Amino acid sequence: MTYDDFDILSPENQRLIHGALKKYGIYPHSQQYEDYLQLARLTLLEAYKIFQTGNHPNSRLNVFIYQRICWKLTDALRKEQRRQSKMARSTDEQLQQLAEKQTISEAASIEYQLFIETVLPHLTAAERHYLIDVFLYDLSVVEIARKRQVSRSTVYKWRNRLALKYLKFFQK
Numbered sequence: 001m002t003y004d005d006f007d008i009l010s011p012e013n014q015r016l017i018h019g020a021l022k023k024y025g026i027y028p029h030s031q032q033y034e035d036y037l038q039l040a041r042l043t044l045l046e047a048y049k050i051f052q053t054g055n056h057p058n059s060r061l062n063v064f065i066y067q068r069i070c071w072k073l074t075d076a077l078r079k080e081q082r083r084q085s086k087m088a089r090s091t092d093e094q095l096q097q098l099a100e101k102q103t104i105s106e107a108a109s110i111e112y113q114l115f116i117e118t119v120l121p122h123l124t125a126a127e128r129h130y131l132i133d134v135f136l137y138d139l140s141v142v143e144i145a146r147k148r149q150v151s152r153s154t155v156y157k158w159r160n161r162l163a164l165k166y167l168k169f170f171q172k
Contacts (some may be wrong), residue, residue, distance in 0.1 A: 013044060016062060020069040023103060024077060032080075043072040088125065094132045095120065119165055127165070129157040 007013065017040045021027070026036045047068035053062055095116075123131070129148060133139040141159075145152045 007156060012062070013058065013065075016066050017041060017044060017048045020066060020073055023070065026073070026075050036076065039076055040069050043069045054150075090126070091128055091132065094136055095128060122165060123162065126158050129169060130155065134159075 017037065021033075021036060024036075026033055030036075030081055044065055047065040048121075050068075051064050120128070126148075130144060133144045133147065139147065141152055141155045144155045149153070
């Protein structure tokens with residue numbers, strides 16, 4: 001079989017791809033499933049091309065391809081984890097700046113500081129990002145969606161959950 005005859009959509013190749021995705025807990029309902037699926041497909045083609053240029057017995061083709069896909073997914077997941085970790089560290093620094101920001105009147109500033117200190121531990125990372133982007137950087141919903149690479153409806157959900165937590169805080 002030549003590189004041009006190789007069928008990426010064959011059931012056997014699809015089993016290799018989905019098996020590797022499953023190994024790493026990447027399922028169709030996952031947020032970045034399509035990205036990782038495409039990465040696995042490209043890796044499958046690259047692995048087949050590399051396999052054809054080497055001196056490998058054909059009986060090891062599936063093992064070779066599966067291993068290459070797993071390696072590529074591992075690299076991609078580690079890269080994403082580092083990016084998320086970096087964002088979390090920068091978020092903490094931004095939250096500190098947000099708490100120190102004194103652009104509101106003095107009475108409102110005290111209430112604002114109290115809100116930040118009380119509610120902040122109960123916020124999700126996404127709600128913290130929303131809070132930072134709105135109050136520190138004065139971004140719109142569309143700008144936040146673009147920056148965080150999510151849909152506008154997701155940003156609205158963050159805002160609504162944050163508003164509910166804010167209301168609970170003032171009802172006490």
